[in-house]
Amino acid sequence: MSDEHIEQPDFAEIFPLFFGHSYSQVVTTAVRLGIPDVLAGSTMSVDEIAAATQTHASSLHRLLRALVALDVATESADGGFALTPIGVLFCKSTPTPVHGAALMCGDPTLWQAWGALELAVRHGNTGFYHAFGQVIWDHLADNPVLAERIYGTMKATTSLLAPAVVAHYDFSPFTRIVDIGGGDGSLLSTVLVATEGASGVVYDIEPALRETPGVLEAAGVSGRCEVQRGDFFRSVPPGADAYLLKHILHDWDDDASARILRNCRDAVAADGKILVLTSVVPAQDEVTDPMARRVLAMSDMEMMAFHSGRERTLEEFEALFGKSGLRLGAVVTVPEHPNFHVLEALPV
Ligand SMILES: C[S@@+](CC[C@H](N)C(=O)[O-])C[C@H]1O[C@@H](n2cnc3c(N)ncnc32)[C@H](O)[C@@H]1O
Structure with a gap:
């Protein structure tokens, strides 16, 4: 040529x-x-x-x-x-x-996981697993620097998002709210401040919970919110009427996500709701802004580099709920945060 x-x-x-x-x-x-x-x-x-x-x-x-x-x-x-x-x-x-x-994205451990993206694409599984032979969340127990970077970033992003969530979703019908994988409690403390009289539980693995008591205390809700350590693949605290799953399911493939959802389904009160707070991937032809397209695609690649999960469309969430004894209820948008929604999953 x-x-x-x-x-x-x-x-x-x-x-x-x-x-x-x-x-x-x-x-x-x-x-x-x-x-x-x-x-x-x-x-x-x-x-x-x-x-x-x-x-x-x-x-x-x-x-x-x-x-x-x-x-x-x-x-x-x-x-x-x-x-x-x-x-x-x-x-x-x-x-x-x-x-x-910036601290999280520059972390050398995560760079090694990105370096193994090719292996993930060739053979499946995650870049992180190819690099370290571990699930990232298990790895954090032995890597406090990375744990602090990941949990610090989640705290910062969730603190920004939580006020918009309570502005658009009405939590007042609920009396007991469990935040599954609730991290430092930034979301649940905001929800409880907006939902007088409700009690709550922040449920997560050990490294996530170091700052949680302080966050609940600072928000003035420590008297009505417990902190519980546990594994959502085994069980979740029973008997609440709302279970929050914010940015949880995108970390996991469909089988693992269905296990988490079924555990919530088994635990929720008969008239309760599981609330999946998540990005929802629009249909390809609905994404006209090139930057929005990039953010969604890179977030999905990040899931492949670090986690077994993916960003999902609404149809994919509906199918996942169907596999887990749940059906899709209301879909509430949070307009300040593009593509972010509260999806109600209702026991069938
Ligand atoms: C992407 S973060 C989301 C945290 C929080 N929901 C938020 O949006 O800020 C995923 C959370 O799942 C927790 N997690 C991972 N594996 C878990 C397990 N087996 N049982 C309970 N929590 C787990 C992590 O510790 C982390 O807090």
Whole structure:
């Protein structure tokens, strides 16, 4: 083929497709070193930043220049570095999930799981399992750094989402609410604050529950909310009239998800509900925004790299509920968070 037949690609579009890993490493290294926090609200020289972060000045200088190239920082003519508005988002004190997400996404263990994505596509199972021979949640018991990064990111994202959930879904009919895989309790404490008189249980495995008592205390609901350790594949606390499953089923394949749902089905009061709080994948032709399409697709790839699950369409949720002795009830949208829904699953 002669040159004139080769379509010249848009380099800006192609470059991140194979070099995106370096963008991520530059930014997450800066976050791990605390550079955005040191620079917050000030302009500093390389030597000042090196002293504050205890780093090698000439290597740091190169990293800072890379941050400038990525629009995370600016450099003045006299060598002063400062944060851009994007850089500010990476500060620990900025109330968005960006800082935590950067720490989690840059974690070396998770990079190894991504590195085994090819094996997942060739042979099935997850990248994480090919790399470590373990389910990621079991691994966290022995990897407190990664546990803190994952649970910290979940706390930050769930804290943002929870107020929108209670604004759009009416929890007032419920008297006892169990949050299955409820992590640090950010969701259930918000739900209980909005549902006076209801009691609750946050149910999860050990590493998830370290901060839970403090979160419940700070929300003023510790008097009516228990914390229980347990495995949702074995059983869940019985007798409640609402079971919350937020961002649980997308971690698991259909058989494992059906086991969790059946355990909730066996435990729920006769007139109770299982509430699946989740992203729902729209039909392909409904996703017109290219960025939304990418976010959904990358989230699905993340599930393949780390978990056995997947993002599901509404039809796939209906089929899963059907396998678990449940049927789909109301579908409530949470408009502030695109594609996020509360799906009611009702015992049949
Ligand atoms: C993706 S996180 C979602 C956490 C929380 N629901 C949220 O949305 O912020 C999945 C949760 O499932 C919990 N989990 C994983 N395996 C579990 C098991 N076998 N039994 C109970 N909880 C489990 C994890 O510890 C984690 O808190």
